[in-house]
Amino acid sequence: MSIPTHHPFDFDPTQGFDLDRLRAIRPPEAAPGFDAFWQARYERARGLDPQPRVNASKTSHPNWLVQDITYTSTDKFPIGGWLLLPREGSVKRGLVVGHGYGGRDAPDFDIPVKETALLFPCFRGLSRSRRPPISTDPAWHVLHDIDKPDRYILGGCVEDLWLAASALTRLYPAIAGRIGYSGLSFGGGIGALALAFDKRFDRGHLVVPTFGNMPLWLTLPTVGSGNAVQTYQKTHADVLKTLCLFDAAVAAKRIEAPMLMAVARFDPAVAPPCQFSVANGLAASNQHEIFILDAGHFDYPGEQEQHALLSAKVGRFFGVT
Incomplete structure (x- = not known):
């Protein structure tokens, strides 16, 4: 297998990075006050109290x-989504599943886990959590x-994820300490x-995560959300002061739970050096896999074929009790 050439x-x-350069890149230093923030x-x-409320869905699955x-x-932001419960066996674990910047129209039914309650929240402003004046267009x-760093939408989305864990443990107190997270692209960076x-999340799976290495993220050409921020920066030169507080690569250095990270060598929407900055930020440990x-x-x-291999790893990774 090889990266696309056309x-x-x-x-x-x-972005002109070969695999050796990608593996060598490191996260930037944390902005002052990052941890306290x-x-x-x-x-x-x-x-x-997230006050979770569940109702039967029109969607069905065997x-x-x-x-x-x-x-x-x-x-007091209302978050909507889906909760999947196994038809066979009991609920022994929980898994919160984030989405990309395209939002989510339905839950994923092919995550290879059993005896797990799957919560698919929609981050604020998107899909089932849409609410004016927040645009559903990723560029906006x-x-x-x-x-406003304290009000920036990305911070609210992180809080939505924390409250998702709170909602799961309210519904199923016995799974406390056995909750995982899986997030793709936008959901990877937020994750x-x-x-x-x-620390309630005992393991995490991030796929092509965005928002890594913000100083670099602002300089690399992209068709993703970074392009909108780069355009904004042309008339707001101080935007990096906010973005440095939302750097997923800096955050990765602080993650203690075992991680399964999937990063790409070629990506028009999330620059590979930024993805690898997140993966390389994890502490050197055999509990992490890239x-x-x-x-x-x-x-x-x-x-x-690659995603089938990754899916098998996901099943093993979240199959622990």
């Missing part, structure tokens, strides 16, 4: 009981309140920020 973009989605937010979020779920996040969503400060994809956010030969 593509329609006017830039190189590898997030620890205070986490403590406030942990003190809230292996899963599908329920619609809502819970209350910070700022990523800019929402970017000039790194969340797991760095919430799985390298040929490409992300792009169809490529061998994609199904």
Whole structure:
């Protein structure tokens, strides 16, 4: 297998980095006050009752009981999503599943886990959690309140994830300490920020995570949300002061739970050096595994085979009791 050689973009989605350079890149230093900023937010979020409410869903599946779920996040923001319960066996673990910047229209039924309650929240402003004046367009969503660090939308999304863990443990107290997280792209970056400060998650799986190495993220060509922020920066030169507080690579250095990270060598939407900055930020440990994809956010030969291998690893990773 190899990275794609033909593509329609006017830039190189590898950003000119070979695998050795990608493996060598490291996260930037933490912004002043990074830990205090997030620890205070986490403590406030942990003190809230998410008041989860579940109802039968119109969606059905032979292996899963599908329920619609809502819970209350910070700022009394209503979060909507889906809860899947196994039709066979008891609930012994929990798994919160984040989504990419395209939002989510339905839960994923092919996650290879058993005896697990799966919570699929929609981050604030998106899909089942849409609410004006927040735009559902990623190019505008990523800019929402970017000039106010305490109000920036990414921070609220991290809090939505923390409250998702609270909602699961309210519904199933016995799974406390056995909750995992899986997040793709946008959900990967948000997941790194969340797991760095919430020890209730006992393991995490991040795929092509964004928001890593923000100083670099602002300089590399992309078709993703970074492009909107780069355009914004042209008239707001101080935006990096906010973004440095939301750096997923800096957060990764603080994650203690075992991690299964999937990063891509070629990606037009999330620059590979930024992805690898997140993966390389994890402490050197045999409890972490880095799985390298040929490409992300792009169809490529061998994609199904690579993702089948990754799926098998996911099943083993979250299959622990």
